[in-house]
Amino acid sequence: MKFKRSSCPITNVLDTLGDKWTLLVIRDLVLGKRRYQEFTSSPERIASNILADRLKKLETAGLIARQAYQRNPVRYEYLLTEKGEGLKPVLEAIIVWGKKHYPGTKRFPRVEHR
Amino acid sequence: MKFKRSSCPITNVLDTLGDKWTLLVIRDLVLGKRRYQEFTSSPERIASNILADRLKKLETAGLIARQAYQRNPVRYEYLLTEKGEGLKPVLEAIIVWGKKHYPGTKRFPRVEHR
DNA sequence: CCTGTGACTTGCATTTTGAAAGTCATTGTA
């Protein structure tokens, strides 16, 4: 097996998730968001080109799946795969540490779907 | 309280740790590394300017402390603060997920000190 | 025909990253 930087598991995780936006998209998915506009309307205001890029990379990495929810015209939504769901404990650990060290921060609530 | 991007704990954590290098420096510290050359000699080969930048930011963020270990000439080493130590569960969760999804990766061993 | 919606794409300026080489004080070696 050949690794990009090293055989460290942390390093390899950072190669896919190590930036300021990717984990926020995962967070939104965990909270129940599925559609493009839902992601762009999160308070961090991700730029649409960055979002498109991250969705593509996450799909390639097998963390999310793109699925049409209607035809004429076809529209897509995104869902976490099992691999993506597996990141929940990582997010949990980050939230625990984050809430402790950034006073005033608060876990975001799940979003409702029809 | 005023936040850079939002009041989400994950977002605020990413504002300090969300890149490809910062967590690797933390990893090295957790493994027992303390000195500049120890960090640059890790297999990921961090560039010295990036390392200097990250050490400065981590110190500012209160995750590490810089301390002289000799005079004439003065030399420094870095140590995790309690806040920095608190990240261990985050690293643990990442390692668990990483080892599962990147076959062949393996937790790095602690380094020895004289 | 005109407006709106959803999911993007394009263009371009600003910012960050990365590789390589340089600095500076002091110590050890010849």
Next chain:
DNA sequence: TACAATGACTTTCAAAATGCAAGTCACAGG
């Protein structure tokens, strides 16, 4: 006394990533 080595950085500059604004494309409704 000169010279190489060590440790902890700093500087330079090109390449890549980010961010903002605007544009596209297919269809639906009025």
